[in-house]
């Protein structure tokens with residue numbers, strides 16, 4: 001259940017609850033409406049799960065979600081997400097969710113055309129939550145870091161101007177520390193990092209809010225587990 005404190009804070013800023021158990025407590029009840037948040041982490045840490053859960057929970061609340069895959073095929077994504085008990089086919093059938101794939105050879109064209117292909121889909125389905133999985137594909141397509149940053153900036157600006165709340169996935173190396181690992185983080189309204197941390201012969205999963213503009217967010221790493229998606233334990237400590 002949501003605490004009175006969270007409810008009071010949410011009434012000041014318009015917030016979008018992720019619906020991910022335990023996570024909203026870390027960010028004053030949810031992401032700010034219309035914000036663009038980076039979800040970064042190493043391989044297999046749970047980035048896609050986190051983002052699909054954001055859309056799945058959104059659909060339950062009447063907010064339609066668009067998942068834009070720049071790599072994996074929608075059928076494969078849906079198959080893996082079935083393991084969490086999420087029937088994405090049903091959501092798609094009801095028009096509450098759409099998974100589209102933009103193949104690598106088309107991405108530069110989509111950017112050049114000011115994302116009009118995405119705009120059409122968003123308008124048609126009235127998307128209020130958008131996920132892009134993952135922005136790291138741009139590393140191969142735009143090797144120059146300055147040019148790449150410009151494209152990501154353009155994308156963020158474009159998303160902010162739409163009536164939606166967006167998550168952008170970035171693949172980062174698995175380590176954790178104080179340092180910002182990607183210049184893209186500076187462009188975002190928020191940065192969420194997901195880890196699979198090794199200590200001796202054990203690994204533990206953890207999630208952290210590195211930044212969230214305009215939000216008094218939690219600053220510690222919170223452990224999580226996979227249980228019908230992701231379940232965060234914000235009051236517990238890792239290890």
Ligand SMILES: Nc1ncnc2c1ncn2[C@@H]1O[C@H](COP(=O)(O)OP(=O)(O)OP(=O)(O)O)[C@@H](O)[C@H]1O
Nearest residue numbers: 041042043044045046047048049050083084171226
């Ligand atoms: N049903 C499940 N129960 C427990 N853990 C699971 C389950 N399904 C997936 N996982 C864990 O989640 C990981 C994959 O999650 P997900 O695809 O969201 O990660 P990702 O960060 O997007 O991965 P990638 O870097 O490959 O894109 C698996 O490697 C596995 O460790």
Ligand SMILES: [Mg+2]
Nearest residue numbers: 047048049133
């Ligand atoms: Mg993934």
